[in-house]
Amino acid sequence: FPANGLTAIGYCAFMNCSALETITLPASVKTIGDQTFYGSGLIQIEVAAGNTHFTAKDGVLYNKGQTILICYPPKKPGTDFTVPSTVQTIDESAFQGCSALEKITLPASVTTIGKSAFGNCTALTDVTVEWTSSITNIDADVFEDVDRSKVKLHIPVGKQVDYEAAGWTGFDFV
Numbered sequence: 126f127p128a129n130g131l132t133a134i135g136y137c138a139f140m141n142c143s144a145l146e147t148i149t150l151p152a153s154v155k156t157i158g159d160q161t162f163y164g165s166g167l168i169q170i171e172v173a174a175g176n177t178h179f180t181a182k183d184g185v186l187y188n189k190g191q192t193i194l195i196c197y198p199p200k201k202p203g204t205d206f207t208v209p210s211t212v213q214t215i216d217e218s219a220f221q222g223c224s225a226l227e228k229i230t231l232p233a234s235v236t237t238i239g240k241s242a243f244g245n246c247t248a249l250t251d252v253t254v255e256w257t258s259s260i261t262n263i264d265a266d267v268f269e270d271v272d273r274s275k276v277k278l279h280i281p282v283g284k285q286v287d288y289e290a291a292g293w294t295g296f297d298f299v
Contacts, residue, residue, distance in 0.1 A: 134158060139165050146200070150186075152176045157186075157195065160218045167198035182209070194219050201225065204248070210234050215242045224248060236261055244269035252296070253279040260284070260291040267292075 134157045139145055143166045150157075152175035162170070169184035179195070180187050186196040191211040197220045204227040208215070212232065217239030220226065228251040229243075238261060243249060249271055254261075268276075278296035280288050285298050 132156070134161055139167075142166065147171065149173055150176060150179055150181075154179065159216075160221070162196050162199065163218055163221055164199065166200050168200045168202060170196060170198055187212070197223055197226070199223050204228060206230070208232055208235060213237065215239060217241060218244065220244075220246055222246070227251060229253070231255065231261075233257070238263050238267050240264065240266055241269050242267050243271060246271055249276055251277050251279070254288075254293075255281070257281045257284065260287055260293075263292040265292070 130153050131151055132153055132155050134154060139162050145165045145167055147169045149171040150173060152173045154176060155178045170181050170186040172179045172181045178189055180189050180191060184198055184201055187194055191209060193214045193216060194208060194212045195216045199222045202225060204225055206226060207230040210232040213234055214237040215235060218241045219239060221241050221244040223246050225248060226246050227248045230253040233255040273295035274297060276296050277299045279299045
């Protein structure tokens, strides 16, 4: 991806590029549109040294301070992922279409989860969330096209009513 000088990557720019397995964002990139990598074959995202807006860790794309998880590559191998405790926001469509992901852990630090964040994660069967108070609200579309009844939702003891009130409904509570 020889694009030195490129400052923005637009909405859906690499959508459905199934042969695209790795990408290195140049140091000059400052903005990335929603659903940029949805449906792609990405297994890893890298960021060139010197980029002041983005960083990648283990192939996952974050903002520079790692407070926003921007994109988990749709074809990243591995079935288990724990969101780092620095993350406060999971972007719109961040995990959308991640077909291998079976288990995810969300730390208490996450306060915002974007639209379709886990949409079409059809292998997802196990979600652990750690909020005991100030439970992060979710919209119905966060788990779009995921059969919630087949997902074990691990929550703190005695909090099911609170989670359901925050939109976490239809799961197999554990």
